[in-house]
Amino acid sequence: MPSDSRTLVVVGAGVVGCAIAAAAAERFSDVYLLEALPKPGMVTSSRNSGVLHSGIYYAAGSRKGFHCLRGNRMLREFCDRHGVPWRPCGKLVVATGPEQVPALEELARRGAANGVAGLELLDPAQSRRHEPHLQVAASLWVPSAGVLSAEALVHTLLRLAQERGASFAPHTRLLDMAARQGRLELHTGNGDFTADLLINAAGLYADEVARMAGEDRYTVYPVRGEYCHIHRRRRDWVRGLIYPLPTPLSLGIHVTRTVDDALLLGPTARYVAAKDDYEHDLLPREFFLEQGRHILPDLQLEDLSLAYSGLRPKLVPEHGAHDHSAAPRPSGDFVVERDARHANIVHLLGIESPGLTACLSLAQEAVELIAAD
Numbered sequence: 001m002p003s004d005s006r007t008l009v010v011v012g013a014g015v016v017g018c019a020i021a022a023a024a025a026e027r028f029s030d031v032y033l034l035e036a037l038p039k040p041g042m043v044t045s046s047r048n049s050g051v052l053h054s055g056i057y058y059a060a061g062s063r064k065g066f067h068c069l070r071g072n073r074m075l076r077e078f079c080d081r082h083g084v085p086w087r088p089c090g091k092l093v094v095a096t097g098p099e100q101v102p103a104l105e106e107l108a109r110r111g112a113a114n115g116v117a118g119l120e121l122l123d124p125a126q127s128r129r130h131e132p133h134l135q136v137a138a139s140l141w142v143p144s145a146g147v148l149s150a151e152a153l154v155h156t157l158l159r160l161a162q163e164r165g166a167s168f169a170p171h172t173r174l175l176d177m178a179a180r181q182g183r184l185e186l187h188t189g190n191g192d193f194t195a196d197l198l199i200n201a202a203g204l205y206a207d208e209v210a211r212m213a214g215e216d217r218y219t220v221y222p223v224r225g226e227y228c229h230i231h232r233r234r235r236d237w238v239r240g241l242i243y244p245l246p247t248p249l250s251l252g253i254h255v256t257r258t259v260d261d262a263l264l265l266g267p268t269a270r271y272v273a274a275k276d277d278y279e280h281d282l283l284p285r286e287f288f289l290e291q292g293r294h295i296l297p298d299l300q301l302e303d304l305s306l307a308y309s310g311l312r313p314k315l316v317p318e319h320g321a322h323d324h325s326a327a328p329r330p331s332g333d334f335v336v337e338r339d340a341r342h343a344n345i346v347h348l349l350g351i352e353s354p355g356l357t358a359c360l361s362l363a364q365e366a367v368e369l370i371a372a373d
């Protein structure tokens, strides 16, 4: 039974906000989940690759690394227990030529240092035992990666939250807030609320919600990832997940066999000006063909059709690396922190990949932080 009678408002019903509401409702008797849109998970949480990441990529000691590893373990168990479709297919990160092999070996060392179990460097013949169509110089086998249905996960988390007593308020955009005598007055597009505690899980808009509380150190930059579908006649070309080496901006344009057995190629990575710019000036199929042929050399233009796109909520500006000003630059790591002025507010910012994998772990940290107030 919930033991804390303070009113907690969670802003944003993406996968992270839903996970927070489900975890919080075990402790708090009054939990409200506010969502600007008509349904949960309509933006980033349903516009991604649906990959359960293993944690190989992230810098030692980073919040991304910690939450990815812990989140991977928590999510496997959660999906099994609650019937969320997922598959522990594992993945190959490939070196397409010999010049890429040192970088692949470095990735293997980093993954092992992060505590990822079962990593194996494979030669071309061993690589083909996992993915028979692959022609590569070497690959890294990552057995703890998988795929899951992000949509089913969001809906399962929301159902659990509601079963535990949380209230879901769709069409309810938080417009402003004011702190008065230790309480928070919340002004929304659907009426006003009063709360004792607030968790900001507003994804692309988390910087704007933070600014309502007076926290103006963060800016969220939308970075678009576009996808193509690969025609079902090529379905047998890929069994699981095939990734190139990561780039500084993303994990690279990869091939995913989804839980529904569709083949996806993407995502690209490009800074865009607006937080709702999913479709302006889309990349042509020819671009995807060129990228896809690094992994599947026999791919043809008629195998590809443009699919959906998603926006990463990045904390690092496009030219951040070239900014020589003295101002401290954001690191690009996940931010989960108590507001500097208001101890009753917790912000989550920069929850880009692996945020889907990490959702249960992030929720645990956010609820522990807010409950300790």
Ligand SMILES: Cc1cc2nc3c(=O)[nH]c(=O)nc-3n(C[C@H](O)[C@H](O)[C@H](O)COP(=O)(O)OP(=O)(O)OC[C@H]3O[C@@H](n4cnc5c(N)ncnc54)[C@H](O)[C@@H]3O)c2cc1C
Pocket (backbone or CB within 6 Å): 011, 012, 013, 014, 015, 016, 017, 018, 034, 035, 036, 037, 040, 041, 042, 043, 044, 045, 046, 047, 048, 049, 050, 051, 052, 053, 172, 173, 174, 175, 201, 202, 203, 204, 205, 206, 209, 224, 225, 226, 267, 309, 310, 311, 312, 313, 351, 352, 353, 354, 355, 356, 357, 358
């Ligand atoms: C192209 C792409 C590929 C990805 N692939 C993967 C992957 O394979 N594996 C992985 O682990 N992660 C992946 N990610 C990352 C993952 O999708 C995100 O980290 C995760 O979905 C973030 O969830 P969220 O709940 O924080 O944000 P969101 O899903 O953006 O949810 C935030 C919610 O807040 C609502 N909101 C905003 N402002 C307000 C307001 N003022 N009032 C009320 N509601 C508000 C929004 O409408 C939205 O529903 C990918 C992301 C992208 C873009």
